[in-house]
Amino acid sequence: MSRTRTRFVCQQCGHEAVKWHGRCPQCGAWNAMVEELVASRRPQDRPPAAEAVALAHVPMDAEPRLATGIAECDRVLGGGLVPGSLVLIGGDPGIGKSTLLLQISDGLARAGRRVLYVSAEESLRQVRMRAERLGALHPNVWVVAETNLDAALAAAERLHPHLLVIDSIQTVYLTDLGSAPGSVSQVRECTARLLQTCKPRDWATFIVGHVTKDGQLAGPRMLEHMVDAVLYFEGERHHAYRMLRAVKNRFGSTHEMAIFEMHGDGLEPVLNPSERFLAERSVEAPGSAVVTAMEGTRPLLLEVQALVAPTSFATPRRMVTGADANRCNLILAVLERRLGVPLQAADTYINLAGGVRVDEPAIDLGVAVALVSSTRNRPVPPGDVFVGEVGLTGEVRTVSRIEQRIREAEKLGFTRCIVPAHSVEAGRWTAGMEVVGVRTVAEALRLAF
Missing domain, CATH: 3.40.50.300 (P-loop containing nucleotide triphosphate hydrolases)
Known part of the structure; x- marks a missing residue:
C-alpha cells in the first residue's frame, strides 16, 4: 500500500525540499525547484540475508x-x-x-x-x-x-x-x-x-x-x-x-x-583518421603545424592552425576551437614572457582542423610553433611533426606513448619528429624517421625555422 506526498525537486541536481525555494540550496540554480508527487511505500518484510563469498573464490569467467x-x-x-x-x-x-x-x-x-x-x-x-x-x-x-x-x-x-x-x-x-x-x-x-x-x-x-x-x-x-x-x-x-x-x-x-x-x-x-584529417592541409601556409594526439590506444595526426593579427581593440581577442582554451592561454603567456614573441597586442585564433576536440597537453609544442609561424609569416617545414608538453618556464616535458606517435607519423610520410629530449634514446627509432630531442620551446623554434 502506498500514499502520495509532494516534494519540490531541483531539475538540475535532484535536491529535494519540503517547500519551494527560488534558488536551489544545493547547486544554486535559480527557478529550478518544481513540485512533484512522490509515492512512498510502507516497508515490507525483512529480506533474507545475502550470502557472502570469499573474493579469492569468485570465478574468473570471461x-x-x-x-x-x-x-x-x-x-x-x-x-x-x-x-x-x-x-x-x-x-x-x-x-x-x-x-x-x-x-x-x-x-x-x-x-x-x-x-x-x-x-x-x-x-x-x-x-x-x-x-x-x-x-x-x-x-x-x-x-x-x-x-x-x-x-x-x-x-x-x-x-x-x-x-x-x-x-x-x-x-x-x-x-x-x-x-x-x-x-x-x-x-x-x-x-x-x-x-x-x-x-x-x-x-x-x-x-x-x-x-x-x-x-x-x-x-x-x-x-x-x-x-x-x-x-x-x-x-x-x-x-x-x-x-x-x-x-x-x-x-x-x-x-x-x-x-x-x-x-x-x-x-x-x-x-585511418589521421590521413583524413590531413588530406586538405596546406603545406606552405604559415601558421600550420602537425601534432600527434592519443585517443586511447590510437594515435591521431592533426593539423593545428593559428592566426595572429593586429588588434583594433583595447583587449585582444582569444578564440580557440577544438583545443583546451586554458592551455592555449598558458602557451601564449609563455611565448610572450619567455621568448619575447609580441602577442600582447594581437588577436589570436587557434583551431584544430576537421572538427575534432583534443584536451591532451602533448599538442602544446605544436600550438606554440603554429603561433610563432603565423607571427613571423614563415611556414613550418612540411615533413615536421611536433610532440611535447610546454611548461611555465618554457621547457618541453615528456609525454606518454611516444613510440606509437612516431610510428604513426612515419606511416604517413613525415620525416622528422621533434620530441622532448627525455624521450630520445639511441637505437630506438627506424632509419626512415629523424627524431630530434629538445629541452625548451626556443630549441624547437630554432629547428622549425
Missing part, C-alpha cells in the same frame, strides 16, 4: 560479448556489448544518435539477435523511413512507438530481445509518478526500472539521453552512476566527422574513441 557489427563501436565498448549491461549514450540534437543505434541494431540482427527499438520521440513511419535510408530493414529488428515505459517493457517481455533500445529516457514515463516526463524523479525511476528488469534477463540496453546547453547529460548526476557505460557522441554539425567517446565503462577502457563520417546512407567508420 564476460560474454555481443558484436554490434561495427568494429569501431565494439572497440569503444571494450570488445562488444555485455548482456545485461545498461549503456547511456548522449549527444547534441541531430548529431546522429538514432542513426548510430539503428545501424547497431541492424548489425546485431544480421548476427541472428533479436532487437526491440522503443521510439518515444518518433512515429513508426519516421523510424521506417530512416531505416530504409540506412538499409537497416531486417526482420529481427522490432520497433514500438511508446512513451509508457511499463507498456514498452511488457512488449519486451513477449519478445525477449537480446538488445533493447530506449530512445529516449527523457520522453518515457512511469504512471506511478505524477511528475512530467523528463523530470528528475521520472528519469531516475525509469532508469531504476530498466536496471531491475533488464539485468536479470540479460537484455543489453541502450539508453539515449539528452544533453544540456553546456554539453552535459540532462537529468540527475545519479543517472550516470546507475548505468554501466556512458558514451558521448559528438562533433561539429557543419563537419562530416563524428566522435564516439567512452567516459565510463565498467567492462573496458574509458580512453577509446571511434571516428565516423556522416553520409546520406548512414555513418561510415573512419579506419
